[in-house]
Amino acid sequence: MAAPEEQELSQAQTEKLLQFQDLTGLESMDQCRRTLEQHNWNIEAAVQDRLNEQEGVPSVFNPPPTRPLQVNTADHRVYSYIVSRTQPSGLLGWSYYLIMLPFRFTYYTLLDIFRFALSFIRPDPRGRVTDPVGDVVSFIHSFEEKYGRSHPVFYQGTYSQALNDAKRELRFLLVYLHGDDHQDTDDFCRNTLCTEEVLTFINTRMLFWACSTSRPEGYRVSQALRENAYPFLAVIVLKDRKMTVVGRLEGLIQPEDLINQLNFIMEANQPFLTSERLEREERNQTQVLRQQQDEAYLESLRADQEKERKKRAEQEQRRQEEELARQSVLAEERRRQTLEEEKERKSECLPPEPPLDDPDAVKIVFKLPNDSRVERRFLFTQSLTVIHDFLFSLKETPEKFQIVTNFPRRVLPCLPTEEQPNPPTLKEAGLSRSEVLFVQDLTDD
Numbered sequence: 001m002a003a004p005e006e007q008e009l010s011q012a013q014t015e016k017l018l019q020f021q022d023l024t025g026l027e028s029m030d031q032c033r034r035t036l037e038q039h040n041w042n043i044e045a046a047v048q049d050r051l052n053e054q055e056g057v058p059s060v061f062n063p064p065p066t067r068p069l070q071v072n073t074a075d076h077r078v079y080s081y082i083v084s085r086t087q088p089s090g091l092l093g094w095s096y097y098l099i100m101l102p103f104r105f106t107y108y109t110l111l112d113i114f115r116f117a118l119s120f121i122r123p124d125p126r127g128r129v130t131d132p133v134g135d136v137v138s139f140i141h142s143f144e145e146k147y148g149r150s151h152p153v154f155y156q157g158t159y160s161q162a163l164n165d166a167k168r169e170l171r172f173l174l175v176y177l178h179g180d181d182h183q184d185t186d187d188f189c190r191n192t193l194c195t196e197e198v199l200t201f202i203n204t205r206m207l208f209w210a211c212s213t214s215r216p217e218g219y220r221v222s223q224a225l226r227e228n229a230y231p232f233l234a235v236i237v238l239k240d241r242k243m244t245v246v247g248r249l250e251g252l253i254q255p256e257d258l259i260n261q262l263n264f265i266m267e268a269n270q271p272f273l274t275s276e277r278l279e280r281e282e283r284n285q286t287q288v289l290r291q292q293q294d295e296a297y298l299e300s301l302r303a304d305q306e307k308e309r310k311k312r313a314e315q316e317q318r319r320q321e322e323e324l325a326r327q328s329v330l331a332e333e334r335r336r337q338t339l340e341e342e343k344e345r346k347s348e349c350l351p352p353e354p355p356l357d358d359p360d361a362v363k364i365v366f367k368l369p370n371d372s373r374v375e376r377r378f379l380f381t382q383s384l385t386v387i388h389d390f391l392f393s394l395k396e397t398p399e400k401f402q403i404v405t406n407f408p409r410r411v412l413p414c415l416p417t418e419e420q421p422n423p424p425t426l427k428e429a430g431l432s433r434s435e436v437l438f439v440q441d442l443t444d445d
Contacts, residue, residue, distance in 0.1 A: 020035070079247045080250070083253045132159070135217035139211045147190060147194055151193060151199055159217065159221045162207060171237075172205065172269075173208075174262070175235075184252040197255055232249070233247075235269075238272065238273065246265060344393070346390075350389055351382065363376075364435045369398060369401075369439060378390075380425065382425060383422070384425070385414055387412070391403070398442070401441055402442055403439060403440075
């Protein structure tokens with residue numbers, strides 16, 4: 001069965017993955033990803049754990065062993081400058097050198113044997129890095145106590161942070177590993193590193209990171225850079241998209257010579273920074289152009305969406321208006337149908353017209369609003385409601401009307417009211433045997 005596909009990385013995770021690979025030198029992208037995932041994508045913790053592995057300190061996650069590199073130190077084009085110690089001169093110098101040679105040989109041999117034996121009893125405490133920033137800050141304080149505060153500006157952060165900043169800012173990084181017990185350390189610090197011309201050159205041209213190899217963070221970097229002698233300086237720069245050691249300076253070097261060597265290394269590798277800077281500018285321009293294109297596309301999309309929204313709104317408004325008109329027509333048709341049915345019902349319920357010779361008959365002539373005339377006989381004993389129903393049943397009669405006498409002018413109470421729920425009869429209304437009544441249209445009222 002096929003293995004499940006890995007979850008797709010975000011842009012930030014991809015950048016961290018490439019950065020971690022640059023810092024550690026691991027070739028396997030899968031292993032880089034596993035290590036970062038184990039550290040919840042905390043790149044600093046992952047790099048520190050990786051360096052602990054290469055120094056023999058077991059990781060809490062026990063990943064498989066890999067190539068122990070933090071920066072690219074395998075470049076065969078690395079410039080190396082080694083200053084040999086001054087040979088003794090004169091009879092007195094050579095005599096002192098030959099006399100002390102057996103003692104020095106015996107001392108360093110016994111010291112190496114003691115350290116080798118001690119490593120089996122107690123592991124080197126420098127092998128486990130617990131506070132890399134504290135190691136760097138502690139070294140800076142001890143350096144200032146011994147050599148004063150006039151020195152190049154130390155980068156107060158971990159080696160990994162210094163690499164990251166140098167890579168981000170496209171600057172050279174000068175790394176100094178301080179050997180506390182080396183015989184040339186004091187001379188180098190006092191008469192080379194802390195001189196005005198050297199500290200001015202370093203402060204204006206590069207980042208400067210330093211730590212003592214007696215501290216875990218410095219020892220870890222020492223294991224990665226593999227120095228052969230002290231004082232040791234390494235120049236690191238972004239080259240072919242990897243932080244690469246491009247220069248190594250070992251031994252007691254004089255201020256002018258140090259500046260010349262650093263200048264030579266920087267000039268030889270400046271094209272790599274220039275190329276990377278141009279590539280970044282091109283990527284930034286491409287990104288800005290893509291962003292502008294995306295914004296233009298989104299603006300066009302929003303305009304199209306707004307146009308479509310207005311179109312749908314207009315269509316909906318027209319639909320509602322058409323539906324309202326249709327409902328109005330249907331309501332009018334229902335009203336007219338109801339009215340016709342009511343007229344027909346009233347007509348069917350009318351009492352028969354009395355004969356001419358009926359003594360209670362009343363002949364009434366109705367003058368309608370359209371100037372037409374209608375004549376009909378009623379009985380004195382019938383209610384005025386019968387007159388109203390008769391007129392209502394006629395097609396010529398308006399929907400709402402009232403019946404009015406001519407002289408004296410008065411409105412006949414043909415319909416029930418709260419004050420008079422039973423309308424009067426024709427006789428009670430004071431009508432004579434022959435009457436002319438007017439039908440007044442109340443529809444518009």
